[in-house]
Amino acid sequence: MLPVPYAPVEMTDDKFFWLRAGSFIDALDVTFTWADGASEWRFIQFTDGDSRSRLENCTIEHAKGTSSVPAMVYITGGGADPGPAITGCNIGNGTASEGIRIITASPQILNNTIFGFSTGYGIYVNGSSGSPLVSGNALSGNYHGIGIFSGASGLYRTNLFQDNSHYGIYNTGTSSSKITQAENN
Numbered sequence: 001m002l003p004v005p006y007a008p009v010e011m012t013d014d015k016f017f018w019l020r021a022g023s024f025i026d027a028l029d030v031t032f033t034w035a036d037g038a039s040e041w042r043f044i045q046f047t048d049g050d051s052r053s054r055l056e057n058c059t060i061e062h063a064k065g066t067s068s069v070p071a072m073v074y075i076t077g078g079g080a081d082p083g084p085a086i087t088g089c090n091i092g093n094g095t096a097s098e099g100i101r102i103i104t105a106s107p108q109i110l111n112n113t114i115f116g117f118s119t120g121y122g123i124y125v126n127g128s129s130g131s132p133l134v135s136g137n138a139l140s141g142n143y144h145g146i147g148i149f150s151g152a153s154g155l156y157r158t159n160l161f162q163d164n165s166h167y168g169i170y171n172t173g174t175s176s177s178k179i180t181q182a183e184n185n
Helices: none
Strands: 009-011 017-019 026-028 031-034 044-047 054-056 071-076 082-087 098-103 106-110 113-115 121-126 133-135 138-140 144-149 155-157 160-162 169-171
Touching: 071 082, 098 106, 098 113, 113 121, 121 138
Parallel strands: 009 031, 017 044, 026 054, 044 071, 054 082, 071 098, 082 106, 098 121, 106 133, 113 138, 121 144, 133 155, 138 160, 144 169
Antiparallel strands: none
């Protein structure tokens, strides 16, 4: 657990915050940002995300991702097991090409503002064993609001898509894709 609510977590150049299987974070009103105001950090990674993990009303900014993890928040593993909850956060204002990348995981992504990923995705979902709940998010200024790939499923409801240059929800629609439930967006 983060010991002090409201405190900024200032990351130095090229560093990242990694939560491995069995570890968790409970962050409320925390800003994850760069330390020196000039050098971007990488990302927050949840591996085999623990359902006890939550980022609530946080700001995640000035992150650049990497070529293999191009997102500010990366959630992988866990399959259908409930993963972390990211609720009410502002995610943007960096050079990463994606806001949240979900690979074979089932997190809850609720009521966030995800913006400014003009060359990528606000939320990228891939992998057939995960089933995220993505609801109530405002996705703006992205290339695609949400991208769904490689048989990924999940619930995508009541999201607001505005000023994304291509699709609100982009589903690859391959023969292996599951039906995506995307109502009331």
